Amino acid sequence: MADTFRALVLDEAEGKVTAVIRQLKTDDLPAGDVTVAVEYSDLNFKDGLVVNGNIGRLVRKFPHVPGIDFAGTVEASSDARYKSGDKVVLTGWRVGEVHWGGFAGKARVKADWLVKLPAGLTTQQAMAVGTAGFASMLAVDALEAHGLTPARGEVLVTGAAGGVGSVAIAILGKRGYTVAASTGRLAEADYLKGLGAATIVDRKELSEHEPKPLEAERWAGCVDSVGATTLATVLAQMKYGGSVAACGLAGGNKLGTTVIPFLLRGINLLGIDSVMQPHAARERIWARIAAEVPGETLDRLTTIHRLEEVPELARTILAGGVRGRTVIALSD
Secondary structure, three states, X not given: OOOEEEEEEEEEEOOEEEXXXXXXXXXXXXXXXXXXXXXXXXXXXXXXXXXXXXXXXXXXXXXXXXXXXXXXXXXXXXXXOOOOOOEXXXXXXXXXXXXXXXXXOEEEEOHHHOEEOOXXXXXXXXXXXXXXXXXXXHHHHHHHHOOOOHHHOOEEXXXXXXXXXXXXXXXXXXXXXXXXXXXXXXXHHHHHHHHOEEEEEEOXXXXXXXXXXXXXXXXXXXXXXXXXXXXXXXXXXEEEEEEEEEOOOOOEOOOOOOOXXXXXXXXXXXXXXXXXXXXXXXXXXXXXXXXHOOHHHHHHOEEEEEHHHHHHHHHHHHOOOOOOEEEEEOOO
């Protein structure tokens, strides 16, 4: 196996963070149980923050290799669960923040952080899912555990044209739900309907008015990646006994609402964390993804880019200009 590989490396000098592609050696990798030849990574909102100047100081130690997700082939392992040649996927565990991540030709991580790639998924398709799609399936799984079925009515997906929203629509549509897609990019209506959305909701309807404690009942369930006023409005519009799975804060982290929807309509607000999920839960969710998300759907919502493009893509995703899932090819 080759001893050198390319990586996007962040350095900090006088408070300024820069990103440069460098040639590294395997010996440069941090300690870990398993060394993986990375084939694909992807771009998430958190990656945009890290690469574009380390906004929010998510990275504290430099030099650093970002990239919160990756999929590839095991090169070496000191853990009996993995052997050379195994296909694996990693999301979460603060990789790309605290630990070196996937914007590199190789990665070395703890064995507990990896999941063997389920049959039926390629490494490229695994990164078309990535953290965003993993969170989407966690959200759908939680909603169904709290009683959501297609017969209960319309399910709303906010931030619909983004990564979480796109995969959530595909999952829900495949499972027979009537999906309403909320977006500020109405030009993406055909794209969203192609994924499985039945109706398009202008983001302004949810984000540009002060929500009342209760509004007309509309949604049986919701996958929300926006937060802020949008989430407050959705809570006021939930049907009796409905649930909202909150898995993002693209619109902000403040939530101005009352307890009235919880007390008078018995709704549930479900927090979705994709970062620290235990290994058994990860295996179960990835198995669901492999079984329920068609590969052709993943291919349709994905664009493939090279490592050199990551800094510009990081700026684009922060500006809300990325549609669907952005996959980064690492293998030469």
